[in-house]
Amino acid sequence: MGLLDTYLDHAGTTRYQVAKANGVTPSKLQRASTYETIDGITTRVILYVANALDKTPGTVLDEMIALESQTGVEMVHRQ
Numbered sequence: 001m002g003l004l005d006t007y008l009d010h011a012g013t014t015r016y017q018v019a020k021a022n023g024v025t026p027s028k029l030q031r032a033s034t035y036e037t038i039d040g041i042t043t044r045v046i047l048y049v050a051n052a053l054d055k056t057p058g059t060v061l062d063e064m065i066a067l068e069s070q071t072g073v074e075m076v077h078r079q
Contacts, residue, residue: 004033007064021052
């Protein structure tokens with residue numbers, strides 16, 4: 001399970017529910033669900049999740065980074 005699905009599971013929601021709340025198809029979130037680190041998750045996906053959960057994008061990002069740290073996955077910084 002990727003970081004996005006793990007985060008959504010902790011939040012009690014699904015990719016389908018996020019997509020529905022934003023008027024997009026679940027396939028818009030499919031690629032993001034394959035990443036195990038925050039690096040592959042786009043700003044647009046963060047915005048979709050924030051909207052669906054009634055949170056700010058910054059809060060969602062902070063929570064995803066914290067979850068990534070808890071799961072023992074190190075962030076890979078690309079330069």
